Amino acid sequence: MSTDVEVHVGVEPLHVEVLGVVxxxxxxxxxxRTMLAREWSRCVVDDAAAADAEDVHISDGYSDQEAGYALASELTMNGIxxxxxxxxxxxxxxxxxxxxxVLAMVARSGSGKTTAALTLSRSGLGYVTDETVAVAPSGAVLAYPKPLSVVDDEAAGGPKRQHGPDxxxxxxxxxxxxxxxxxLLERGGGHEGSPRLEPLPFVDGLLALIPQTSSLSRLERPLQTACELLAGCGGVFRLVYTEISDATELLQTFLSQANGETPGPSWEPFTEDVPTDGSMAWAILDNRVRLKPHTDAVLVGNELVIMVDDVPIRVGGLGLTIWQACRDAPTLAEIGATVxxxxxxxxxxxRIIDExxxxxxxxxxxAWGRPSPVSELVRAL
Known part of the structure; x- marks a missing residue:
């Protein structure tokens, strides 16, 4: 898309809503314009909804194919x-x-999301999106029925072209x-035979899902929100398959069994008074070990998942014992006694505790020591 304002006289603007953004x-x-209106037919809104719309100008230098892909990329990013x-x-x-x-089938880019969406929609399920499933903390899903990139003549090895769901x-x-x-979609990898759905241990599923999210750490309670939503879905499952068409009936049955009463795995939020002020630094002043600030943390059975900035960290066994002991700012000797x-x-x-x-x-x-404002540390030096 062009960042320059290019007004094409006589061409009526097209208003498109993506994840709530017009x-x-x-x-x-x-x-x-006719081509784009056809491709984005389910996202088109009327003039009344476009009062605060963001302008997107398509450059004269783009081919139809380039314009379609560039537009989809820009609108998706704006919506996210x-x-x-x-x-x-x-x-x-x-x-x-x-x-x-809604059945959300998660996969990295280029791993078959569009093919899965197209195949299951053609089997009778409603098309929600092939790109981004946006879920509110309540579980409500925003539809994003964007165009799908489809090979028109697969037998001839033709190029992909964007087609609207209509x-x-x-x-x-x-x-x-x-x-x-x-x-989670897992295609191939030496798999033979019928496709299979397998439940993942809750923490495994959570950690596998996090890399396939956008801006998770921007949520107020990122891990707690994810856990609450996943528990309401019965946890994360993995589909191991070769061709998605072979898994259509399996997935339809799986979705039909979801009635909102599926017992979810047990988890609980970890709440502790830990400094979160970004101006705080750490100094070795009293030879004690304390918890560092974190974005969020949840306990799942005997394991803890901590999010530091936007990185999830899994802690269990002896590590969990030591981490929990650090709530009281112990010395190493006191940690040893607790262990x-x-x-x-x-x-x-x-040696084991030190490591x-x-x-x-x-x-x-x-971290060692106590949290102190940066200004205090400068004075101490």
Whole structure:
């Protein structure tokens, strides 16, 4: 897209809504406008909704194919930026049943999301999106029925071209939509035989999902929000398959079993009074070990997941014992006594504890000393 204002006289603007953000698209000519209106048919809104729209100008130098891809990329990014901090955004395609239950199939870019969306929609599920499933903390899903990139003549190895869901005859999902199932797509990898769905341990599923999100750490309670939503879906499942067409019936049945009453895995938020002021630094002043600020933390069984900035860190076993002990700012000797009380004595306890403390410090979840404003540390030096 061009950043310069290029007004094409006589071409009526096209208003398109993406994840709640309205854009006014200025096409080069009527032919291009007609093409874009066809591709974005389910996102087009009327003039009344475009009062505060963002202008997008298409450069004369783009081919139809280039204009379509560039426009989809820009509109998607604008929508994601607008929803950061309010929605959990999954890199996923979304399909819906007749009751508005949404199946989110998560995968990295180029891993078959569009093919999965197209195949399952043609089997009768409503087309929600092939790009980004935006989920509110309540579980409500924002539809994003963008164009799909499809090879027109696959047998001849033709190029991909953008087609609107109406062009392709894909079913329209009902409203409202609600997240009911989350599936990680894992294609190939030597898999043979029928496709299979397998539940992942809750922490494994959470950590596998996080890299396929956008701006997760901008949520007020990122890990807690993700855990609450995933628990409501029965956790994360993995689909191992070769061809998505072989998994259609399996996935439809799986979605139909989601009734909102699926018992979710047990988890709980970890709340602690930990300094979060960005002006705080750490000084070795009293030879004690303390927790460092973190974005969010949750306990799942005997494991803890801590988010530091936007990085999730998994802590369990001895590491969890030490991390929890650091809430009271202990010395190393006091940590040793706590570990012995809970885990028993060990001839190499000192070395093991030192190595575990060093690992937690390297991960950025604990630190020596006490938090102090930077100005105080400068004076101390």
């Amino acid at each position: 854009h006014t698209i200025h096409a080069v000519d009527e032919r291009q 930026l607008a929803r950061r901090g309010s929605h959990l955004m999954l890199h996923a395609c979304g399909l819906s049943d007749a009751e508005g239950n 062009e392709l005859g894909l079913p329209v999902p009902p409203e409202p939509l609600h997240l009911r199932r989350v599936v 012995e009380e809970l885990h028993g004595s060990h001839p190499e306890a000192g 575990t403390v060093a690992g937690l410090r390297e991960a950025g979840v604990i």
